[in-house]
Amino acid sequence: MDVLHWDGTISVKYFRIGAFAFAQNWENHNSGFPPWSWVCPKHHWLASPEEKGYLSWEKICISRPNEEDVDQISQIDTREEEISCPGNEDVIDDAILVQSSNRELHYYDFHIVYSSTFRVPVLYFRAYCSDGRPFSLDEIEKELPACSAKELSKSKWTFITQEEHPYLKRPWFKLHPCGTAEWMKLLFLSDAAKPKFEVVLELYLLSWFSVVGQVFGLRIPFKISN
Amino acid sequence: MAKEGSGSILQFAPLQSSVDEGFWHRLSSLKLNKFGIDDSPIPISGFYAPCSHPQIPNHFTLLAESLPSDSNDESAMPPVIGSNRNRCSVPGILYNTNTMESFKALDKQGLLKAEALKIWEDIHSGKAVEDCSVLSRVLLISFADLKKWNFHYWFAFPALALDPPATLVDLRPASQWFTLEEAESVSAACNEWRNSSATADVPFFLVTIGSDSRAAARHLKDLKACQHDGQKLLFAFYDPCHLPNNPGWPLRNFLALISARWNPKTVHFLCYRENRGFADLNLSLVGEALITIQPGWRERQCVPNAVGWELNKGRKVPRCINLAKSMDPTRLAISAADLNLKLMRWRALPSLNLDILFSLKCLLLGAGTLGCQVARMLMAWGVRKITLLDNGRVAMSNPLRQSLYTLDDCLNGGDFKATAAVRSLQRIFPAVEAEGVVMAIPMPGHPVSSQEEKSVLEDCKRLNDLIDSHDVIFLLTDTRESRWLPTLLCANTNKITITAALGFDSFLVMRHGPGPLNSTPNLKAETGTSLAAGIDNLALTNTDGRHRLGCYFCNDVVAPTDSTSNRTLDQQCTVTRPGLAPIASALAVELLVGILHHPNGIFAEAEIANSNTGGNFELPLGILPHQIRGSLPHFQQMTLVGHSSNSCTACCSTVVSEYRERGMEFILQAINHPTYLEDVTGLTELMSSADAFQLDWDDEIEAADEEFVEL
Numbered sequence: 033m034d035v036l037h038w039d040g041t042i043s044v045k046y047f048r049i050g051a052f053a054f055a056q057n058w059e060n061h062n063s064g065f066p067p068w069s070w071v072c073p074k075h076h077w078l079a080s081p082e083e084k085g086y087l088s089w090e091k092i093c094i095s096r097p098n099e100e101d102v103d104q105i106s107q108i109d110t111r112e113e114e115i116s117c118p119g120n121e122d123v124i125d126d127a128i129l130v131q132s133s134n135r136e137l138h139y140y141d142f143h144i145v146y147s148s149t150f151r152v153p154v155l156y157f158r159a160y161c162s163d164g165r166p167f168s169l170d171e172i173e174k175e176l177p178a179c180s181a182k183e184l185s186k187s188k189w190t191f192i193t194q195e196e197h198p199y200l201k202r203p204w205f206k207l208h209p210c211g212t213a214e215w216m217k218l219l220f221l222s223d224a225a226k227p228k229f230e231v232v233l234e235l236y237l238l239s240w241f242s243v244v245g246q247v248f249g250l251r252i253p254f255k256i257s258n
Numbered sequence: 259m260a261k262e263g264s265g266s267i268l269q270f271a272p273l274q275s276s277v278d279e280g281f282w283h284r285l286s287s288l289k290l291n292k293f294g295i296d297d298s299p300i301p302i303s304g305f306y307a308p309c310s311h312p313q314i315p316n317h318f319t320l321l322a323e324s325l326p327s328d329s330n331d332e333s334a335m336p337p338v339i340g341s342n343r344n345r346c347s348v349p350g351i352l353y354n355t356n357t358m359e360s361f362k363a364l365d366k367q368g369l370l371k372a373e374a375l376k377i378w379e380d381i382h383s384g385k386a387v388e389d390c391s392v393l394s395r396v397l398l399i400s401f402a403d404l405k406k407w408n409f410h411y412w413f414a415f416p417a418l419a420l421d422p423p424a425t426l427v428d429l430r431p432a433s434q435w436f437t438l439e440e441a442e443s444v445s446a447a448c449n450e451w452r453n454s455s456a457t458a459d460v461p462f463f464l465v466t467i468g469s470d471s472r473a474a475a476r477h478l479k480d481l482k483a484c485q486h487d488g489q490k491l492l493f494a495f496y497d498p499c500h501l502p503n504n505p506g507w508p509l510r511n512f513l514a515l516i517s518a519r520w521n522p523k524t525v526h527f528l529c530y531r532e533n534r535g536f537a538d539l540n541l542s543l544v545g546e547a548l549i550t551i552q553p554g555w556r557e558r559q560c561v562p563n564a565v566g567w568e569l570n571k572g573r574k575v576p577r578c579i580n581l582a583k584s585m586d587p588t589r590l591a592i593s594a595a596d597l598n599l600k601l602m603r604w605r606a607l608p609s610l611n612l613d614i615l616f617s618l619k620c621l622l623l624g625a626g627t628l629g630c631q632v633a634r635m636l637m638a639w640g641v642r643k644i645t646l647l648d649n650g651r652v653a654m655s656n657p658l659r660q661s662l663y664t665l666d667d668c669l670n671g672g673d674f675k676a677t678a679a680v681r682s683l684q685r686i687f688p689a690v691e692a693e694g695v696v697m698a699i700p701m702p703g704h705p706v707s708s709q710e711e712k713s714v715l716e717d718c719k720r721l722n723d724l725i726d727s728h729d730v731i732f733l734l735t736d737t738r739e740s741r742w743l744p745t746l747l748c749a750n751t752n753k754i755t756i757t758a759a760l761g762f763d764s765f766l767v768m769r770h771g772p773g774p775l776n777s778t779p780n781l782k783a784e785t786g787t788s789l790a791a792g793i794d795n796l797a798l799t800n801t802d803g804r805h806r807l808g809c810y811f812c813n814d815v816v817a818p819t820d821s822t823s824n825r826t827l828d829q830q831c832t833v834t835r836p837g838l839a840p841i842a843s844a845l846a847v848e849l850l851v852g853i854l855h856h857p858n859g860i861f862a863e864a865e866i867a868n869s870n871t872g873g874n875f876e877l878p879l880g881i882l883p884h885q886i887r888g889s890l891p892h893f894q895q896m897t898l899v900g901h902s903s904n905s906c907t908a909c910c911s912t913v914v915s916e917y918r919e920r921g922m923e924f925i926l927q928a929i930n931h932p933t934y935l936e937d938v939t940g941l942t943e944l945m946s947s948a949d950a951f952q953l954d955w956d957d958e959i960e961a962a963d964e965e966f967v968e969l
Contacts, residue, residue, distance in 0.1 A: 126423055127267055127420070129272065130569070131572075158279075193601075
């Protein structure tokens with residue numbers, strides 16, 4: 033098989049191999065980010081044994097809002113807040129540090145899950161602040177790097193949708209995979225070094241992530257060595 | 259920066275909570291599937307870890323796994339979050355109430371005291387020395403509103419208050435308190451403690467430093483062995499807090515343990531914090547506290563005061579989180595439906611105008627085989643506002659062909675179709691805004707008695723109002739004459755009107771042309787609302803000189819009359835091949851979408867499908883025909899054009915003008931006198947000189963209810 037006749041997809045076996053290699057590479061370069069981990073859920077009786085598992089990268093802090101955003105966020109929460117709970121007053125506690133509200137941090141969780149329909153990896157993600165409150169797509173899109181936001185609306189290749197996470201059974205966001213095979217193929221075809229197919233498979237996940245990560249302003253912290 | 263001086267009260271930084279969305283999902287699932295209204299306390303298990311970042315504290319965390327399992331095959335065992343070096347497990351309890359009132363009425367102080375008592379007991383019984391993870395507990399009260407998906411909650415981290423509070427003598431970064439040698443040794447000892455699976459999750463321990471600067475980390479129960487002269491002794495704990503001037507919350511109960519069991523006057527403590535998995539002695543703090551508790555405080559039966567309710571932005575109020583977007587099935591259905599359409603636009607049809615579809619108001623006259631299918635197709639295209647009008651009830655034979663009904667709708671004489679259809683649409687897609695109108699359409703050739711006149715006039719008015727308040731009208735009834743009045747009213751107000759009619763094995767789908775009296779034809783597709791007919795232009799043609807497209811009746815040479823009486827039984831029931839209705843309905847809706855995307859909308863010229871166009875269309879949805887006639891025996895479909903007729907009984911300018919002038923009086927006349935319309939339009943004359951001819955493949959049409967007339 034050579035790159036010219038390749039359709040841009042990978043098998044689930046290569047996905048697993050690539051995933052471990054990807055996580056290993058990441059950890060070796062110790063970017064300051066936490067490592068990726070492979071999660072193998074226990075009760076997933078539906079998927080065939082081969083397909084079990086996904087790459088997980090959690091509590092990634094991408095950005096912080098500035099003060100104005102903090103107020104906006106707090107307004108959403110406080111509309112319910114005027115419920116006071118009557119009853120005995122708390123004991124007066126002198127030994128507690130009363131802090132002004134902390135700057136809110138935004139955390140992202142990323143999961144790379146294999147899609148057997150499209151035969152490509154899919155990036156699932158969600159965002160939340162430090163007390164666990166999840167962010168809506170609007171809030172996330174506001175945070176993305178400006179160039180990425182423009183790309184998202186124009187680009188044929190990136191399209192964020194909300195769908196049920198295949199393992200966690202809860203709605204997560206994902207970058208829709210239906211264009212992935214196409215642009216992965218283009219990516220490798222346009223590589224002047226004309227890599228062999230085996231090399232393509234090895235580098236698949238790295239290359240894929242170097243593209244999708246840009247949606248979030250994430251850069252791979254090391255060069256992809258040919 | 260070192261803090262020295264006597265007298266300032268030692269202030270602890272409170273633990274901060276972080277609840278993963280999955281926790282609320284599981285709690286909802288437990289409430290709905292297992293617990294129901296049982297509001298007994300639920301054991302939970304959370305965790306924290308030492309701070310690993312100079313600017314971010316480590317939060318106390320609850321995940322889905324913090325709750326008992328919600329699957330039916332597992333018993334409700336108390337959950338234990340697997341402890342490891344990154345998760346010091348904290349046992350706790352959740353009181354989830356069934357109403358907001360009972361949430362507010364919970365005895366918060368009482369509950370807090372009860373949890374604090376458990377810690378106090380564990381301190382005195384010695385359990386806390388053996389298993390120090392019990393020094394930290396969590397209490398959570400909540401109210402899960404599973405209709406609005408609001409979760410109200412309030413954390414408490416019970417802490418036993420020293421009375422009087424401890425005072426802080428000194429607090430500084432650990433690297434400034436130890437000598438270089440000591441620091442190195444302490445780091446190594448702590449790292450070993452952190453890396454060994456036996457001790458990694460033990461959050462309270464002792465650090466001893468001998469006179470040779472060698473440090474060791476020991477279990478609390480080894481305290482006696484550690485107390486000899488020459489040895490420095492520090493009470494160390496995993497500190498989730500990052501602040502340079504305050505220790506974290508777990509120290510409170512630690513001091514309570516130390517005071518109750520060993521009663522020292524001063525306590526040296528180490529707030530252990532790390533960076534990238536290793537001890538960070540710059541971030542970690544060493545402090546000295548002065549304990550001056552009253553003698554009675556240490557008595558077992560004298561339970562100290564309990565504090566620890568989490569503040570919400572500095573205020574003593576609960577928190578609330580809304581998860582409708584990810585939990586409300588209706589919201590999820592809406593976003594899935596939107597996704598579908600957006601994918602279509604994104605992948606195949608970039609010029610698809612979803613906004614106009616979402617805001618469109620469609621009126622469906624007839625909720626039978628055609629009405630049911632058209633309604634479903636409309637919803638599939640993203641139309642949300644649908645009104646169905648029908649005066650019939652669901653009959654036993656209906657569910658087979660009328661896709662919104664099931665057997666249940668037929669029982670007890672049968673529900674009204676209009677209401678059953680609306681119910682069905684709502685079950686399919688809860689966000690649909692569907693309305694049912696149970697009403698008969700007044701028809702010419704079906705005379706009414708004078709008693710009925712008033713209600714017939716009301717029905718006419720009601721129909722008029724309905725047409726006025728919608729953007730698109732579908733004529734989907736099963737008689738020809740029932741289409742007359744709606745056609746006239748639509749022609750009068752220039753509403754987009756689509757007719758579908760069935761023969762036994764053939765169908766007609768067509769869009770009516772604009773009405774005869776109009777001002778500007780240059781409309782954009784998205785108006786669909788009626789023009790204010792400001793100028794009464796008698797226009798057979800659009801201002802660009804072409805003929806106005808015709809309506810359903812334009813080709814008729816007879817006025818619509820009573821086609822239902824005096825027919826044999828099988829002619830009275832509409833008998834058609836089942837495949838026709840779905841085909842015709844689907845085409846009717848696709849035709850509508852075509853109109854909406856055409857720059858001229860209702861004024862769009864007719865186009866005919868011909869093999870020359872190939873795959874290149876001017877407009878992305880393809881051509882916009884006027885009429886589509888299909889034949890099942892031939893599996894063929896033709897697009898035709900029919901221009902308006904000056905003598906049309908429904909839409910010619912004479913008729914519309916008469917209606918405008920005389921209103922309901924005119925209608926009543928048409929209803930009561932079968933030949934009135936023919937006289938008015940001059941058809942009577944025309945008939946006498948008309949030649950009837952037939953298209954080839956219409957030979958076999960039974961046209962049992964004469965729904966259309968061959969040319």
